[in-house]
Amino acid sequence: MGAPKQKWTSEEEEALRRGVLKHGAGKWRTIQKDPEFSPVLSSRSNIDLKDKWRNLSFSASGLGSRDKLRVPRPKAPSSSPSPSPQLLLLSAPNNVAEASPPEDCEKSPQDDKTPSPKLYSSMILEALDELKEPNGSEVATICNFIEIDKSYKLTDSYAKRALAPMKDPSLKKKDSAKSSKAAKGVGQLSPALDAAEAAAMKVADAEAKSHLANEHMMEVERIGKMAEETESLLELASELYERCSRGEALTILQVAHREF
DNA sequence: TTAGGGTTAGAA
DNA sequence: TTCTAACCCTAA
Structure with a gap:
């Protein structure tokens, strides 16, 4: 990492907030290219905008760093509905507005x-x-x-x-x-x-x-x-590992029978 | 192009 | 040492 970290200025943050209000969260490239914000955000990439917005979102939600919320997630697409990341992000502007409301942003009574x-x-x-x-x-x-x-x-x-x-x-x-x-x-x-x-x-x-x-x-x-399923899989894996390390030969059928 | 996880510098 | 924020990497 050669370049030192470039702290976000309040002007940049404000431009980002306004950009999100104008184009919506997730339109980082659009925001970054918007002539209204590009002078301020010229030194930031769309990725930077996304990362900064993520930080703002988590700090505004009162949960501190996103690291605290890290939960192991299944990689495979799940059939059960999970909260859309867009929703999570879209919830941020209200919180952000609460912390420092832009003058053109009306607070809803629910906020x-x-x-x-x-x-x-x-x-x-x-x-x-x-x-x-x-x-x-x-x-x-x-x-x-x-x-x-x-x-x-x-x-x-x-x-x-x-x-x-x-x-x-x-x-x-x-x-x-x-x-x-x-x-x-x-x-x-x-x-x-x-x-x-x-x-x-x-x-x-x-x-x-x-x-x-x-x-x-x-x-x-x-x-x-x-979590329970993951735990039982872990148990199965460690048992299999132990048995294999003892030189026991296991067939797929045996494994399937043991688990199901 | 974006989302999300990982890494790391710097502050407390 | 811990925490936060900025930056990096990769899958989709």
């Missing part, structure tokens, strides 16, 4: 009211970690844990009262506004009515989160199964 899917994953992992059930935890158990742990648990009477007005779509906007207000006001206990309203918002919020958490649980389960 700071809806936790990111990654948050749900971490909540699930946290729940699994805390529950420490030997055979894993049921989805419902984890959902309950998340609700209790995150203070979304409410009495039935409150829940019933809360769910009725939620069916009126005209109230949605108001509700979401209150929801964020309520979320921010944890610990500020007001009169009973206010508390009930805030609680109702939390129930609705928890329901939505529970649904999303379910989806993420399925993903976690899928990964868990893959």
Whole structure:
């Protein structure tokens, strides 16, 4: 490595963000050639743009370096749906916008009211970690844990009262506004009515989160199964290695019979 | 051309 | 020593 590392300037970062906003993530060549950004990004290749955006995405998601997220993935194309990398990247601009919003980028109301899917994953992992059930935890158990742990648990009477007005779509906007207000006001206990309203918002919020958490649980389960399969393959491989190193001759049929 | 994994320089 | 960010390599 002869050339020293060329740190990204704030101008370059800003140009990259604007380029992504304009052309979308993944259009690195287009962004790099765009006359609006090319003067600033002239010393950067499309690969540099991609790498920098990746770094920005991971730091903005609060997960630090991408190295922390490295998970062994099967090389072969999987039939099960996996999160598209494009989706992962496209989620970044919101986060980036949150950190330093460009003036032409409107923040959607959801940005700071809806936790990111990654948050749900971490909540699930946290729940699994805390529950420490030997055979894993049921989805419902984890959902309950998340609700209790995150203070979304409410009495039935409150829940019933809360769910009725939620069916009126005209109230949605108001509700979401209150929801964020309520979320921010944890610990500020007001009169009973206010508390009930805030609680109702939390129930609705928890329901939505529970649904999303379910989806993420399925993903976690899928990964868990893959890990189990990998582990058993590893065991088989080491057993085969041992037997072969002892000079035992094994046929394909024997191997297949041992595993299946 | 792009995505994603790997490597490495430099900072903390 | 660890972590982060920049750079490199390769498959698709």
